[in-house]
Amino acid sequence: MIAVVGHTDLTEGAQEAVREALRTRLERAPQGMGALVRAGRGLPQAYGRAAREAGRPLTVVLPAEGTVPAPLPAADRAAAGELLLLAEQVRLLPYDPADRDTVVAADERLVGAAGTLLAVWDGSPTDGTDATAHLVAYARARSVPVEVVWPAGAARTGRAPRAARRGRPVGTR
Numbered sequence: 001m002i003a004v005v006g007h008t009d010l011t012e013g014a015q016e017a018v019r020e021a022l023r024t025r026l027e028r029a030p031q032g033m034g035a036l037v038r039a040g041r042g043l044p045q046a047y048g049r050a051a052r053e054a055g056r057p058l059t060v061v062l063p064a065e066g067t068v069p070a071p072l073p074a075a076d077r078a079a080a081g082e083l084l085l086l087a088e089q090v091r092l093l094p095y096d097p098a099d100r101d102t103v104v105a106a107d108e109r110l111v112g113a114a115g116t117l118l119a120v121w122d123g124s125p126t127d128g129t130d131a132t133a134h135l136v137a138y139a140r141a142r143s144v145p146v147e148v149v150w151p152a153g154a155a156r157t158g159r160a161p162r163a164a165r166r167g168r169p170v171g172t173r
Contacts, residue, residue, distance in 0.1 A: 001036040001059065002029055003110045004047045006120025006149070007137045007156055007162045008040075014154040018120055019046040020144040025118060026054035034088075036057055036110055039072060043120055048086045057088040063109060064092035072097055080163035117146045122156060127130045 002025075009096060010018060026035060033052035037044045038061045051058040060083045063070040069092060072080050076097070095106040111117055117139040119132060126133040139146050 001034050001114050002026065002056075002083050002116045003036040003114035004043065004118045004119060004120065005107055005111065006043045006118075006132055007122065007130055009040055009157045010042065010120070010132070011155045011157055014151075015042065015046055017151040017153045018043070018149065019050050021149050022047055022118060022120075023051035023053045025077070025147065026050055026056050029054075029056070029116070029126060033115065036114060037061065037083070037099050038106060038110060039063075039080040039083050039095075040101070041059070041077045045082060046080045047118075048083045052086050058083070059089040059091060060084060060087040061091045061093050061096050061106070063097045063106070065094070067092065068099065070095075102119055106140055107131065107135055111135055111144055112142060114139075114144055118148050118149050120154075122150055123148070 004022065005019075032058040033048065035054075036059045037047045037051075044060075048058055048060070062080070063072065069075060069077075093106050095102040097103060117136070119136045119139075121132045121136060124130075124133065136146055136148075
């Protein structure tokens with residue numbers, strides 16, 4: 001599986017450049033490798049679309065309370081619905097999407113389950129709201145190959161989405 005993590009505050013223009021770069025990378029991957037992403041808006045959606053365009057099977061991870069899917073934040077629900085339509089497989093993972101620590105732990109589990117990690121990352125350090133640098137280091141410490149994806153024209157808005165500013169998780173970091 002090829003998992004993705006990355007910045008959640010990409011500019012609107014960067015979203016398309018990132019989707020195209022992810023599609024190109026997925027097309028080059030060995031035959032049979034699937035794509036793995038945690039449900040959410042922004043980067044997860046771009047990755048889901050790229051996986052579909054590249055002909056890769058998509059596995060979407062949803063939060064769970066025991067054996068039942070947990071509610072997602074309202075802002076992520078439409079995106080999760082699209083991802084579920086694109087998915088060939090859905091996995092439940094116990095984490096609370098309103099608790100940053102459990103979201104980061106869920107991302108660590110995705111990274112640990114991946115054969116390769118695509119990191120949509122500008123190289124900046126972790127700032128307390130964006131755990132991309134942490135997840136890249138986590139992958140490298142576990143010998144998971146990491147490919148940084150930061151296409152020309154990619155940019156960040158410079159401000160974390162509202163939930164992150166309140167200390168709550170948003171999307172994939």
